[in-house]
Each structure stands twice: as structure tokens, then as C-alpha cells.
Amino acid sequence: MFALGPALKISRSAVVTDLKEHAGEDVVRRSWKFLPRHPLVVVQIAFSLALITAAALFIRGAGKAASVDTGLRPGASYILEVDASLAGYEPKRSQELYRNLNERLAALPGVERASISSIVPFGMFELSRKVQRAGVHPASDAKPATAAEGLAFEVAWNSVGAGYFSVVGLPVTRGRGFTETEATQPGPKVAIIDEVLAKKLWPDGDAVGQRIQYADQKGGTSADLNSGEKESMEIVGIVPATRHALFETEEPVGGIYLPFARGFQSDISYFVRFRSLAPGSEAAAADLLRRAVRDVDPSIPIISLRTFAQHLDSNLDLWLVRAGAALFSIFGALALGLAVVGLYGVKAYSVARRTREIGIRMALGAQAGAVLRMIMWEGSIMLISGVAIGLLLAIATAKILSGILYGVSALDPIAFTVAPLVLTLAALIATWLPARRATRVDPVQALRAE
Amino acid sequence: MIKLKNLERSYPLAKEKFFYVLRDINLEVEEGDFVSVMGPSGAGKSTLLHILGMHDHGWRGDYFLGDTAVHHLKPKERATLRNEQIGFVFQQYHLLDDLTVYENLDIPLSYRHYKKSERAAMVGDVLDRFQIVGKKDLYPSQLSGGQQQLVGVARAIIAEPKLLLADEPTGNLHSSQGEEIMELFRKLNEQGMTIVQVTHSEKNASYGKRVIQLRDGWIVNK
Numbered sequence: 319m320f321a322l323g324p325a326l327k328i329s330r331s332a333v334v335t336d337l338k339e340h341a342g343e344d345v346v347r348r349s350w351k352f353l354p355r356h357p358l359v360v361v362q363i364a365f366s367l368a369l370i371t372a373a374a375l376f377i378r379g380a381g382k383a384a385s386v387d388t389g390l391r392p393g394a395s396y397i398l399e400v401d402a403s404l405a406g407y408e409p410k411r412s413q414e415l416y417r418n419l420n421e422r423l424a425a426l427p428g429v430e431r432a433s434i435s436s437i438v439p440f441g442m443f444e445l446s447r448k449v450q451r452a453g454v455h456p457a458s459d460a461k462p463a464t465a466a467e468g469l470a471f472e473v474a475w476n477s478v479g480a481g482y483f484s485v486v487g488l489p490v491t492r493g494r495g496f497t498e499t500e501a502t503q504p505g506p507k508v509a510i511i512d513e514v515l516a517k518k519l520w521p522d523g524d525a526v527g528q529r530i531q532y533a534d535q536k537g538g539t540s541a542d543l544n545s546g547e548k549e550s551m552e553i554v555g556i557v558p559a560t561r562h563a564l565f566e567t568e569e570p571v572g573g574i575y576l577p578f579a580r581g582f583q584s585d586i587s588y589f590v591r592f593r594s595l596a597p598g599s600e601a602a603a604a605d606l607l608r609r610a611v612r613d614v615d616p617s618i619p620i621i622s623l624r625t626f627a628q629h630l631d632s633n634l635d636l637w638l639v640r641a642g643a644a645l646f647s648i649f650g651a652l653a654l655g656l657a658v659v660g661l662y663g664v665k666a667y668s669v670a671r672r673t674r675e676i677g678i679r680m681a682l683g684a685q686a687g688a689v690l691r692m693i694m695w696e697g698s699i700m701l702i703s704g705v706a707i708g709l710l711l712a713i714a715t716a717k718i719l720s721g722i723l724y725g726v727s728a729l730d731p732i733a734f735t736v737a738p739l740v741l742t743l744a745a746l747i748a749t750w751l752p753a754r755r756a757t758r759v760d761p762v763q764a765l766r767a768e
Numbered sequence: 769m770i771k772l773k774n775l776e777r778s779y780p781l782a783k784e785k786f787f788y789v790l791r792d793i794n795l796e797v798e799e800g801d802f803v804s805v806m807g808p809s810g811a812g813k814s815t816l817l818h819i820l821g822m823h824d825h826g827w828r829g830d831y832f833l834g835d836t837a838v839h840h841l842k843p844k845e846r847a848t849l850r851n852e853q854i855g856f857v858f859q860q861y862h863l864l865d866d867l868t869v870y871e872n873l874d875i876p877l878s879y880r881h882y883k884k885s886e887r888a889a890m891v892g893d894v895l896d897r898f899q900i901v902g903k904k905d906l907y908p909s910q911l912s913g914g915q916q917q918l919v920g921v922a923r924a925i926i927a928e929p930k931l932l933l934a935d936e937p938t939g940n941l942h943s944s945q946g947e948e949i950m951e952l953f954r955k956l957n958e959q960g961m962t963i964v965q966v967t968h969s970e971k972n973a974s975y976g977k978r979v980i981q982l983r984d985g986w987i988v989n990k
Contacts, residue, residue, distance in 0.1 A: 678862045681823055682923070683851040683879035685844060761823045765862065766814075 356664050356700060359657075363704025364711055366650075366657035367741050371712035373650030374733035375723055376643035382725035383639045389560030390439060391487025392626040393430075394595035396588075397438055398423070398607050399621040403584035406617075412584055417502050419614045420479060423590050426606055432590045434479035434501075436583035439486075440633050444562060445475040449511075449574055451519055452529035452550030465519045470533030473515050473572040474562040477581025483510075483557055485589040492516075493526040493555035500577040508577065510555040515572030525553050530574075551576070563635065585621070600625065639724045650737075654744055657704075662748035665697050669752040676756050677764020686757035693756050697749030704745075705738050712737065769931065769962050770797040770820065775829030776985075777815055789815045791985040793829070799930070802957040803964045804973035807982035813966040814935050816982065820964060821933045822850040833931075851880050855924035859936035861916040863908040869919050870895070870904040876927050890926055898922045914945030921952060925961070932956060934965040938972055950975045 400419070402412040416434055423432035437445055454468035462468040480501040483490055491513065500508055509530060516525035529550040559570040578586075595603055604623055611618055630636065669676070676689055684692075713729065720728035775793040778786040790812045797803055805813045818824040819831070822838065825846070831838040836849060855876075863872045873894055877887040895901045898918055908916055917937060924932060934953070938946030946969075954975050957963050965976065973979050981989045 674862075675864055678864060679875065679879075681821070681856060681858075681862070682876045683847070683927075685847050685879070688879055762818050765823075765858065765860075 359660050359664050360700050360704045360707065362653075362657045362660045363701060363741065363745065364708035366653035367705055367708025367737060368711035368715045369646065369653040370650040370741055371708075371733055371737040372715050372719060373643065373646035374737045375716055375719065375726055375728070375730055376639065376646045378726045378730060378733055379724035380636075380639045380643040383636050386561070386725070388440065388630070389488070389558065390626075392485065392589060392591060393487065394592040395485065395626045396590045396592070396603065396607055396623060397626060397629050398588040398590060398611070398623050399438070399585070400588075400611060400618050401585040401621055402618055404619050405615065407584070409582055409584065413502070413579065413582060415615065415618070416578075416586060419611065419618075420588065422610050422614055423588055423607065424481075426590075426610055428592050428594075428603070428606075430591045430593045431481045431485045432588055433482040433485040434578050434586050434588055435476060435482055436478070436578065436581055436586050437474075437476040438587045438629065439476075439560065439562060440630055441587075442634065446472050446571075447475045447574065448472050448533040449515065449519075449530050449572075450533040452531040465521070468533075471515060471518050471572055473511075473574050475574055475576070475581070477576045477578045477583065479578050482575075482589065485591045488557050488560065490555045490557055492524070493553070495555055496575075496577045500579070502577075502579050504579050507549060507551040507580065508554045509551040510557055510575040511553055512557050512559040512570070512573040514559040514570045515574060516553075516556050518572060525556060528553050589626075595625075635724070638722065642719075642722060654741060657741065658744045658748040661697065661700065661745050662751060664700075665693065665749050665752040666755070668696075669693060669756045672756075673759055673764045676759045677761040680759065680761040681765060689757050689759070690750075690753045693753035694746075694749055697745070697753070701742060701745045701749070705742065708741070709734070709738065769799040769801070769834060770795065770964075771830070771832040772796075773830035773832075775819070775827055775831060777812070777819060777824070777827040788985050790819070790827070793987060795980065795987065797962060797964060799962055800957070800960055801962055801978070802953070802976040804976040804979045805964065805966045805982060806968065806970075806973055806979055810984075811982040812985045813982055817933050817935050817964065817966050820931075821854055821856050822846045823856075851876075851927070853930045855927065855929035855932045857917070857921050857924045857932065857934035857937045859939040861908070861913075861920040861940070863916055863919055863923075865908055868905050868907055869900060869911070872908070872919060873923050873926055876923060880927055894922045894926045912945075913941050914948060917941060917945070917949055918952075921949060925956065930962060932961050932963045934963065936966050936968065938967070938969065946972065 402415050407415060420432055420434055423429060426432075437443065448470040449472075450468055450470040451465055454462075454466075456462050456468035460468070462470075465471075478496070478501070480496050480498045482488075483495050490510070493510070496508070496510065499505060511519075511525060511530070519525060519530065520528060529552050531550045557575070559573065561570065562573065590607060592603060607623060608620060611620055624632070676684075679689065679692075712734065716723075716728040716730075716733075726733065772793050772795040775790060775795075776788060777790040778788045781787050793816065805816060807813050815824065819827050825843055829839065833849065833853060838846060838849065841849065864875070867875070870891060873891045874887055877890060882890070895904055898921075900915070900918060900922065903911060903915065903919075908919070911919065917940070921934075921937070924934075932953075937953070938949050941949065950972050953963055953965065957977075963976070965972070967973050979989075980987060
């Protein structure tokens with residue numbers, strides 16, 4: 319199939335003209351001599367640039383995703399996920415078990431603090447609830463415009479232990495955190511909200527001491543989640559807003575935290591913060607935590623145990639970005655390699671076929687620099703054409719990929735600068751090697767080779 | 769104009785032995801001279817011409833072109849001197865197939881730092897002088913052998929060299945075309961150009977003022 323083009327071309331050769339021309343000569347006789355001699359290499363360069371640019375965009379995205387500020391400062395923390403229901407525990411017994419385990423973990427040597435959490439930020443699962451000011455009862459068809467009129471906000475929901483905020487490095491900026499009693503025993507209905515939700519509910523006032531209620535009637539496993547009643551909760555503290563997913567592109571939606579006792583989940587995680595974790599001591603620390611669980615009840619399955627950094631690393635969104643970066647880097651590198659080899663092959667072949675021409679030019683006065691410039695210029699025409707077409711292709715590719723890029727614009731100036739530069743540099747080297755060989759042509763040998 | 773003293777050219781063979789192409793060449797060519805170098809194949813005629821034309825740098829001895837000691841010059845300086853003073857005509861014409869007659873004539877000028885307008889004027893003059901204006905847009909393969917060599921000579925003298933070197937310029941031409949080229953050489957010589965040609969033809973040699981015979985790399989007469 320691909321041999322058809324050259325076969326047709328050779329079948330149309332003019333015998334007399336060919337006999338008069340020199341065998342092996344790379345003769346190009348066209349009106350538009352400034353156009354590149356090898357359009358297929360131009361196409362190859364163009365596609366390579368599109369792929370390299372896509373790779374650069376993904377690499378930039380992966381870099382940004384990996385260094386994203388989660389808003390949490392958990393230090394040297396482990397996240398230990400267990401589920402007592404898998405060992406046959408009822409919710410009430412589970413609560414007791416989790417309290418014991420929390421105390422056990424907190425008392426381990428080297429551990430600074432430990433706290434339970436039903437949802438781990440940036441994990442596989444999230445829960446959300448609609449929250450509004452307490453005491454408002456807008457009609458079902460009403461469309462309140464303000465929080466005072468009963469406007470509800472969908473926010474991230476979590477139930478946590480008493481020391482959770484200090485373990486994850488989230489300071490309580492107003493009010494207080496949950497007490498041990500609130501966290502472990504059903505008692506007064508209290509909640510802590512983040513600054514975003516506080517601002518939404520009371521734009522001009524202090525949210526601490528105010529009361530809120532759920533606007534929806536979602537199901538759940540806790541009394542609060544199950545309650546269809548609009549029972550109010552007192553806001554006892556405000557914490558800074560954090561991201562809830564790595565790929566949040568809009569402003570934080572807000573968050574509400576309940577004491578774990580009022581938001582029980584059987585599948586829970588402990589944040590266990592060590593004072594420090596020396597390099598190489600991670601395995602020993604993990605063993606310590608496993609032993610603590612076994613000491614409390616050997617039948618409790620450990621679902622996962624990893625550091626907070628490992629937890630972030632295993633984030634699905636981050637994995638997608640990294641997979642995209644890796645995939646496009648491989649494709650981009652392959653495309654770059656093919657383009658460079660193609661360009662080198664074409665120029666090396668051309669120089670070999672044009673030895674006589676180069677010899678004549680040198681015999682007529684061309685010095686090495688002039689020959690080098692001639693070959694480099696011919697390669698540069700291919701390169702410039704390929705890069706021009708490639709940039710258009712890259713823009714189109716980036717627009718298509720824009721939905722799965724993280725933290726970078728589809729027309730990211732750095733990616734669109736670095737990718738052409740890398741390609742240009744590689745292509746110039748690929749052209750320079752045969753060009754340098756051309757400058758070493760011995761005119762006497764070249765002219766006698768006839 | 770040319771002075772060669774004890775010039776020799778050899779190629780290395782195995783075990784530190786050398787094959788000598790030219791041996792102990794001592795030669796003087798006056799300005800305005802027309803010298804024919806003759807001898808059997810392999811005598812070193814073309815090698816001598818390429819050394820004079822500064823295409824070949826692997827020789828030993830002294831070579832003076834005018835007052836310049838070529839043997840003391842670096843390759844780049846030799847190339848500059850060659851571009852200023854020497855034109856070369858090849859037996860195989862060596863026109864570039866993908867360039868028109870006009871473009872072939874322009875090549876030597878493009879390597880000599882002339883302005884584009886000056887180059888156009890010089891090419892126009894030569895086209896007129898050689899009466900090949902009508903052929904300027906043709907490619908070499910569209911010309912006869914004689915016409916191609918005419919372009920080859922025009923290209924060699926377009927930068928107005930003082931010395932014209934011709935390596936069997938009529939070797940690929942039939943007799944009438946050969947005579948035409950030799951007449952052209954005679955005219956150029958009469959106009960003051962120094963010419964050194966390599967030839968096998970006694971008739972062509974008779975256009976010159978003197979003959980140098982080479983045998984196995986040695987000059988056997990002057």
C-alpha cells in the first residue's frame with residue numbers, strides 16, 4: 319500500500335532526463351523550492367509536537383496535583399481504617415470498641431495524638447448534607463434567596479473524634495472543638511462548621527452559638543443522619559475551610575463536622591499522629607499500630623493502613639492525572655524519538671546522496687560554514703513547517719483534553735513553550751549531525767566518485 | 769604567478785609505506801601563460817590541478833600563488849584565496865542538476881559575499897558574453913554536453929579569476945564542441961587570463977603556449 323506512491327512516481331520517470339542527471343542525486347526541481355522536501359517528516363514532527371505538548375500539560379497537571387495544598391497539616395500521621403461490623407460488632411458495641419482502640423492508639427509510644435473520623439478527606443467516599451439556619455420552614459415550592467429566608471447549602475459532612483482537628487492540623491479559629499464526652503456519648507446536639515459555611519449562613523454575623531438544621535432527609539447510619547426531623551444543632555466552633563477533593567476547581571463548598579457519637583459509621587479511620595517518623599521507621603510504626611488493633615480484638619480486620627502522604631498518593635483523581643502524564647509522556651517520547659530519527663534519517667540519507675553536490679559547492683567556493691548552514695536551513699524549513707502545523711494540532715488536542723487536565727489551562731504557556739523547545743532542540747541536533755558530516759566532504763574525493 | 773618547489777603528494781599504504789602520485793614537482797607559470805599538462809592516465813595530472821586549485825591539502829612542498837605562500841595558509845585562508853583568484857572547469861561539467869543555468873552561474877558568487885544586485889548583474893553579463901541568455905531557465909539535463917560545458921566555463925570565470933584551471937574540459941565533448949571550448953579558452957587567455965589545462969589531446973594542447981609532460985608523478989619536460 320505504502321509502496322504505491324514511490325512505485326507510481328518511478329513509473330513516470332523520463333528516461334532521457336534521468337540518464338542525463340547524476341545517479342544517486344537527490345534532485346528536487348520545483349517552482350516552490352522553499353517548501354520542505356519531505357512532507358511526511360513534516361507531518362511526523364507536527365504529530366510529535368501535539369503529543370509532547372499533551373504530555374507537558376499532563377506533567378504540569380500532575381505536578382500541581384501532587385503539590386496541592388489540602389488545607390490539612392497532619393504531620394507524621396498514619397491513617398488506620400477498620401470496620402468492626404465485619405467482625406460481627408453491633409453499632410453500640412462498635413462505639414465502645416472504637417473508644418477503646420482510640421485510647422490504645424493514643425497511648426502508643428511516639429504517638430502524639432489519635433482521633434477517629436468517619437470520612438477521610440481525599441478518600442474514595444464523601445458524604446454531603448444540605449444545611450440551613452434552624453427555625454426556618456420555607457414552603458416546599460419556595461425558592462429562598464438568602465440564608466435568613468431558609469436558603470440551604472449542600473456541604474461536605476463528617477463525624478469526628480474529640481482531638482480530630484488538632485490531629486489533622488486544623489485550628490479551631492472561633493469557639494471550641496468537641497469534648498471527649500460529646501464525641502463518645504450522645505448528648506447535646508452540637509456541630510462545628512467551616513468558615514465558608516459560616517459566611518454563607520451568617521454573612522454579617524458570628525455563627526458561633528447559632529443553630530442550624532438539615533434541610534434534606536437523607537438516610538444514613540447514625541441517629542442524626544437517619545433523623546427525618548429537623549432537629550437543630552448548636553454551632554460550637556468554626557474551623558478553616560479545606561478542600562474535600564483534589565480536583566475541586568470552584569470555591570470550597572463548605573463543611574460540617576459532627577461529634578462521632580452523633581454521626582456513627584461502622585467503617586471508620588483513625589488519624590494517628592506520631593511526634594516524628596524517622597526515615598526507615600515507617601514499617602515499625604505500622605507494626606505498632608497493627609499490634610494495637612490485635613491487642614484490642616484480633617478479629618477486627620484492618621482494611622488499610624498508610625501514611626497520609628500515601629493516602630494522598632493513592633487518590634484516584636491524582637492517579638488519573640499521573641496515568642495521563644505517564645501515558646502521554648511515553649507516547650510523546652516515542653513520537654519525539656520517531657520524529658528525530660525520521661529527520662535524522664532523511665537528512666543523513668540526503669547528505670549521503672548529495673555528496674557530489676556538496677563536493678561541487680565546496681570546489682566552487684563554499685566553506686564548511688556555508689555547507690553547514692545549507693543543510694541546517696533545509697532541516698529548519700521542515701522543522702518550522704512541522705512546528706507550525708504541530709502547534710495547531712496541539713491546541714486542538716489540548717482543547718479536547720481540557721476536561722481532564724488538572725490545574726493548568728489548555729493553552730498553558732509553559733507547556734506550549736517547553737514542548738516546541740524540546741522538539742526543536744532534538745530536531746536541530748538530529749539535523750546538525752548529518753550537516754557536520756557534510757562539512758567533512760572532501761571535494762576531490764566527491765568529484766572523483768563519479 | 770604560480771611557483772611550485774619540491775612539491776609532492778602521496779597516499780599512505782600499509783606498514784608506513786607511501787604511494788607517490790606527485791614527486792619533486794618544480795614548476796613556474798607566468799601570469800598570462802597558457803599551460804597544457806599532458807601525460808598518460810595515472811601520471812598525476814588531475815592531482816596536480818586539484819592541488820593548484822586548493823581542493824587538495826595533503827601535499828608537501830612549497831606553493832606560491834603570486835606573492836602568497838599557500839603552504840603556510842590554513843585551509844580556510846586557502847579557500848578564501850581560491851575564491852578570489854581561481855576558477856575551475858571540470859571534465860564532467862559538474863553542474864547542479866536541480867538548479868537552472870542562471871542558478872548554477874550564481875553559485876560561485878553566492879559564496880563570495882557579493883550583493884544580490886551585483887550578482888544579478890554579473891550573471892547577466894556572463895549570460896550575454898557566452899550567448900546563453902535563452903538557456904538561463906533551463907536545467908542542465910535540458911542542455912547538450914557542449915552547452916553544459918559552456919555553462920561550466922562561464923561559471924568558472926564569472927567571479928573574474930586570474931587563474932583558470934581546466935581538467936580535461938573537452939574530454940566528454942565531440943570535436944566541434946571541443947574546438948568551440950578551446951577557442952573560448954584562447955580568447956580568455958588573450959584577454960589576460962592565466963590558464964592551466966589538463967588534456968590528452970595534442971590538438972587541444974596546441975591552443976596553449978607550452979606543454980608540461982607528467983610521467984608517474986614526475987615532470988619529464990617543461
